[in-house]
Amino acid sequence: MADGKFKYFVLLAEMRTGSNLFESHINGYDELSCHGELFNPGFVGYPLKDSVVEMDLKTRERDPFLLLRNLVETVTDTLPGFRWFSDHDRRVLDFCLEDEECAKILLTRNPVDSFVSQKIAEQTDQWKMGDLHRRRKAMVQFDVEEFKMYIAKRDANTDHIEKSLQSSGQAAFRLKYEDLNTIDAMNGAAQFIGARKLQKTLSQKMARQNPEPLSQKVSNFDEMMQSIASIDFTSLREESMSGAKYQLDVKQFYCGNVSPMLYFPVGITVRNHVLDWMTGHDSSVANNQNKAVLNDWLKSKNNRSVFSVLDHPVDRAYKAFYDHIFLNGASVFPWIRKNLIQYYDAPLPSDEQMENATRETLIADGYTTEQHAKAFECFLKYLKGNLNGQTRARIDPCWASQFSVLAGLSEWVQPDVIIRPDQLQDSLGFIETKLGLKSITLPEADQPDHMFTLSEIYDAKVEKLTRAAYQIDYNRFGFSDWA
Numbered sequence: 424m425a426d427g428k429f430k431y432f433v434l435l436a437e438m439r440t441g442s443n444l445f446e447s448h449i450n451g452y453d454e455l456s457c458h459g460e461l462f463n464p465g466f467v468g469y470p471l472k473d474s475v476v477e478m479d480l481k482t483r484e485r486d487p488f489l490l491l492r493n494l495v496e497t498v499t500d501t502l503p504g505f506r507w508f509s510d511h512d513r514r515v516l517d518f519c520l521e522d523e524e525c526a527k528i529l530l531t532r533n534p535v536d537s538f539v540s541q542k543i544a545e546q547t548d549q550w551k552m553g554d555l556h557r558r559r560k561a562m563v564q565f566d567v568e569e570f571k572m573y574i575a576k577r578d579a580n581t582d583h584i585e586k587s588l589q590s591s592g593q594a595a596f597r598l599k600y601e602d603l604n605t606i607d608a609m610n611g612a613a614q615f616i617g618a619r620k621l622q623k624t625l626s627q628k629m630a631r632q633n634p635e636p637l638s639q640k641v642s643n644f645d646e647m648m649q650s651i652a653s654i655d656f657t658s659l660r661e662e663s664m665s666g667a668k669y670q671l672d673v674k675q676f677y678c679g680n681v682s683p684m685l686y687f688p689v690g691i692t693v694r695n696h697v698l699d700w701m702t703g704h705d706s707s708v709a710n711n712q713n714k715a716v717l718n719d720w721l722k723s724k725n726n727r728s729v730f731s732v733l734d735h736p737v738d739r740a741y742k743a744f745y746d747h748i749f750l751n752g753a754s755v756f757p758w759i760r761k762n763l764i765q766y767y768d769a770p771l772p773s774d775e776q777m778e779n780a781t782r783e784t785l786i787a788d789g790y791t792t793e794q795h796a797k798a799f800e801c802f803l804k805y806l807k808g809n810l811n812g813q814t815r816a817r818i819d820p821c822w823a824s825q826f827s828v829l830a831g832l833s834e835w836v837q838p839d840v841i842i843r844p845d846q847l848q849d850s851l852g853f854i855e856t857k858l859g860l861k862s863i864t865l866p867e868a869d870q871p872d873h874m875f876t877l878s879e880i881y882d883a884k885v886e887k888l889t890r891a892a893y894q895i896d897y898n899r900f901g902f903s904d905w906a
Contacts, residue, residue: 427617430495432504432526433519435584437577439540440532441600442506448609449504451626454618456501461490462512468505487512502617509580520587526616527593529584529812532600535651538573539563539640543633560633562642567650574654597812611808614766621766676835678720679705682860683727685720687832689825690734692742693844696868697732700851703863721836728854730840731832732847733825736893737885737905741877743822744802749795751777759816762805769801770794782874796880803888810892826899843900881905 434457436442446457458475459468467483467490468475476493483490494503504526507516519525542563588595596615602608610621638644677686677698682705688694701708721727734742747756748763751774763769772780772790809818820828832838842850848865855862886904890897 427502428524429502429526429617430524431491431502432528432616434504434506434528434530435516435595436506436530437508437532437537437580439537439544440530441603442508442530444603445528445530445598445612446506448603448625449613451622452613452618453620454501455613455616456498456503458494458498458503458505460508460511461494461505462487462507462515464510464512487515488518491515491518504616509576516584517587520584520593521591523591523593527584527588527595528612528615529595529597530600530603531597534574534577535570535637535647536600538570539565539637540633543640562640565641565643565647565650567647567654570650571654594817595812599811607804608808675710676717677701677708677710678717680707680709681705683724683858684708684854685724685727685729685836687729687731687838689731689828689832690739690844691821692734692738692871693732693847693868696866697847697851699866700863703866704855704860717835726858728840728857729836729838730842730850730854731829731838732842733844733896733900735844735902735905736825736896737881737889738844738877739825740803740806740822740889740892741799742871743819744799745871745873747819747821748802749798756816756819759805762816763798763801767801767805769798771798780874785874792875792879795875796882796885799880800884800888803885803892807888807892824893824896826895841900843902845903877905 432455434442434445436445446459449455449457459472460466461468461475462483466472467478467480473479476490476497478490478493494505507519519527542565543561546561546563584595596612598608598612604625606622606625609625613621633640637647641647675687677688678684679701682701684701684705686697686701688697698708746754748760749771760771764771770790772785772788776785776788776790806822809816809822810824812818818827829838829841840850840854851865852862854860886906889905896902
């Protein structure tokens with residue numbers, strides 16, 4: 424049996440999102456077992472099966488929680504779990520969401536694909552595919568009103584799950600349909616649940632039922648595409664690569680009282696650099712606001728500039744790695760550091776080596792620049808999963824995507840200038856011109872005091888891994904390569 428804080432797990436999904444494939448893969452791990460749809464209204468576990476852990480449908484309906492207890496107590500050779508959809512027993516959902524000994528896995532799929540797949544399955548009565556020679560094909564009619572109802576139901580269920588997790592402070596592991604045949608993602612899910620022995624390959628017992636493009640599955644494809652174009656797709660929730668939208672602390676804002684500037688440092692590598700520039704215009708710059716003070720400031724400064732300065736994603740990732748993973752002391756995140764060493768093979772120095780460490784002592788102990796580069800690469804791989812909600816750890820603000828941080832800022836005020844670090848001098852000059860301020864020279868930024876510098880270890884692989892982790896920031900803000 425897997426050894427960890429969880430006693431069982433639940434896959435929270437909808438029909439036709441790949442849950443059968445998830446179960447097939449999970450059952451390939453020696454320490455885990457998935458037992459189907461235990462709380463399906465029409466059966467227990469699987470169609471045509473009378474019972475699971477000696478409980479039949481009638482007994483389960485009287486006491487669904489007894490089935491959960493029996494599952495945990497009876498299945499002792501593996502850590503057990505099951506699949507739950509929004510038409511299953513709601514009492515079980517709320518119980519599992521509150522239970523910190525239950526590992527939660529969230530599985531999503533493009534809603535158009537899952538909706539069409541469900542309509543085909545309903546028409547062919549074929550819900551699971553192991554042998555492609557037995558596949559039944561069908562063309563279905565797309566009904567936009569039915570699709571909107573499908574979306575509304577899906578969104579209501581998702582909102583309930585997300586709010587419950589937020590209010591209880593629990594983390595869930597998030598998978599997309601496309602992740603299900605990715606060994607790293609499935610190993611991450613298994614590790615999240617509690618497995619220690621990971622897989623090198625995934626089972627190929629199941630095949631995708633309807634691999635054709637939508638145009639070959641929907642009879643009124645052109646009409647469907649026109650209908651979809653008219654829908655507000657914000658309700659479809661772009662599958663996040665950006666992490667949560669952060670609730671910001673107003674003390675993170677820096678306001679000038681004489682010069683009407685409000686600065687929110689999304690990026691922190693040049694924060695002091697920018698603050699020196701601000702105080703060159705206004706010595707009263709402060710960040711000790713509360714909500715009332717900030718609102719009064721906004722009301723009194725009609726001619727103002729609200730701006731934010733970003734970090735390059737490589738700089739952002741390296742600072743987070745150096746401060747919270749590589750170093751020891753109060754700033755380190757020990758659980759994540761241990762996880763990187765154990766599961767990502769990060770060659771980080773030991774706690775003993777880091778005591779009063781210098782570059783020279785580490786190199787003498789065998790921790791080289793090459794090992795430091797490898798450790799950073801391992802962190803970047805971890806970061807990709809973390810930002811996709813595929814690790815147990817929360818998304819820390821110090822490495823969260825800057826796109827998600829700005830989404831939280833927009834609840835307070837919309838910035839009129841968002842500055843990339845390579846545009847810093849010109850953009851601050853633009854603010855000076857806008858506000859009628861005298862141009863001053865931007866102070867030189869202090870170089871970070873690092874035992875191993877980013878320039879020593881940066882290469883094309885680091886760039887590629889950072890782009891994979893921060894794809895949304897590269898796309899939204901137009902970052903070029905760090906080099």
